[in-house]
Each structure stands twice: as structure tokens, then as C-alpha cells.
Amino acid sequence: GENVEQHPSTLSVQEGDSAVIKCTYSDSASNYFPWYKQELGKRPQLIIDIRSNVGEKKDQRIAVTLNKTAKHFSLHITETQPEDSAVYFCAAVMDSSYKLIFGSGTRLLVRP
Amino acid sequence: EPEVTQTPSHQVTQMGQEVILRCVPISNHLYFYWYRQILGQKVEFLVSFYNNEISEKSEIFDDQFSVERPDGSNFTLKIRSTKLEDSAMYFCASSSSGAGLGEQYFGPGTRLTVT
Numbered sequence: 001g002e003n004v005e006q007h008p009s010t011l012s013v014q015e016g017d018s019a020v021i022k023c024t025y026s027d028s029a030s031n032y033f034p035w036y037k038q039e040l041g042k043r044p045q046l047i048i049d050i051r052s053n054v055g056e057k058k059d060q061r062i063a064v065t066l067n068k069t070a071k072h073f074s075l076h077i078t079e080t081q082p083e084d085s086a087v088y089f090c091a092a093v094m095d096s097s098y099k100l101i102f103g104s105g106t107r108l109l110v111r112p
Numbered sequence: 113e114p115e116v117t118q119t120p121s122h123q124v125t126q127m128g129q130e131v132i133l134r135c136v137p138i139s140n141h142l143y144f145y146w147y148r149q150i151l152g153q154k155v156e157f158l159v160s161f162y163n164n165e166i167s168e169k170s171e172i173f174d175d176q177f178s179v180e181r182p183d184g185s186n187f188t189l190k191i192r193s194t195k196l197e198d199s200a201m202y203f204c205a206s207s208s209s210g211a212g213l214g215e216q217y218f219g220p221g222t223r224l225t226v227t
Contacts, residue, residue: 036218
């Protein structure tokens with residue numbers, strides 16, 4: 001079945017620096033790739049997503065890139081702020097499926 | 113902005129008891145989901161529901177679990193005869209579009225503790 005690998009598991013950056021989180025997926029039928037941010041004890045919140053017909057998408061300080069050939073996608077956060085500190089999950093959805101397959105999560109710490 | 117809501121926020125039950133977790137999806141959404149997250153682990157899919165029937169389920173979603181949309185607003189997850197390993201955060205989600213298409217919006221979760 002579909003599997004999503006996510007790296008790194010923890011990431012510590014200085015405020016103002018960039019952070020990059022990478023995911024790979026196994027099933028080439030995957031066509032939708034959302035990213036969720038989860039603060040401690042809170043719900044996963046959708047922050048950005050990308051579909052397989054697009055290579056890159058940007059929303060202010062957040063961007064996502066997709067390489068379909070290599071089957072990997074990445075989250076880029078620029079000018080990080082302490083409030084960006086959270087666990088970030090990537091996910092993939094296969095065409096004709098309903099289920100989000102999540103990566104294992106990245107704990108991002110932004111040091112003031 | 114409309115949000116998915118869930119009740120209760122925390123449920124404590126004894127092993128072997130039945131629990132019902134409740135969710136109110138976003139009102140114009142047609143697709144509903146349950147996920148669970150064991151403490152410190154990733155979110156895992158349990159089941160999706162559309163048009164009053166299960167559209168997809170995972171291996172976790174065995175005969176112990178059932179879902180229901182008892183009225184026009186609620187969506188419930190029932191766990192019969194709970195086990196210690198059922199302790200987790202259970203998230204409900206909803207979306208306006210279906211397979212492979214729609215953004216899924218999550219509720220705040222119900223923390224289930226089985227003792």
C-alpha cells in the first residue's frame with residue numbers, strides 16, 4: 001500500500017532562517033499532497049497543499065515543491081518565527097482514494 | 113470560519129466498555145472521516161463515509177468499530193468493547209470533495225483513555 005516517509009524527525013533553526021522538510025511517497029497514483037501543522041494538543045491544520053499537475057505552490061512564507069518523477073515533495077518555510085514551532089505532517093492521497101496517508105511528522109523548533 | 117467540532121474533548125472508559133465519539137462536520141461538506149493518533153505518533157486513517165455508507169476503511173477499522181450519521185448534522189464513531197490499545201486521540205474530518213480531490217478539515221479531537 002501507499003507509504004509516506006518524512007525527514008527530518010526534528011529540526012531546530014534560528015529565528016529568521018529557513019526550514020525545509022522533505023517527504024517521499026511510494027505510489028505513483030498519488031495526486032494530492034497536503035501539509036498539516038499541529039501544535040501541541042491541537043488539531044492538524046491544513047497550511048498548504050499541491051496537486052500532481054503543479055510543480056510548486058507558494059503562500060507568503062510557505063512554499064511546497066513536488067517532483068513527480070522522483071516521487072518526493074518538500075515544504076519550505078522562509079523567515080521562520082517562533083510561532084512556526086510545531087509538528088508538521090506531510091500526507092498523500094491516491095487518485096480514487098479518500099484516505100490521507102501521513103508521514104511520521106517533523107518537530108520544528110524555531111529558536112528566538 | 114466554519115469548523116468541525118467534536119465531543120467530548122476527553123473520554124475515560126474502562127476496558128470492555130463501549131464508547132461513542134461525536135462529531136459535527138462542516139455543514140456543506142459531504143465526505144466524513146475518522147482518524148486516530150496514538151500519543152507521539154502519526155495520524156492514521158480509520159474510515160471514510162459518504163452518502164450514508166462507508167466508502168473506504170483501513171485495517172484498523174475492524175468489527176469493533178462502526179460509524180453512523182444518525183441525523184443531518186452528527187457523525188459518530190462507536191467502539192465496542194474497548195481495549196487498552198484503543199487509547200488515542202480520535203480526529204473527525206470532513207471535506208466538500210471526494211476521492212483524491214478535497215482538502216480535509218480536522219476537528220479538535222477526542223482524547224480516549226482506556227483503563
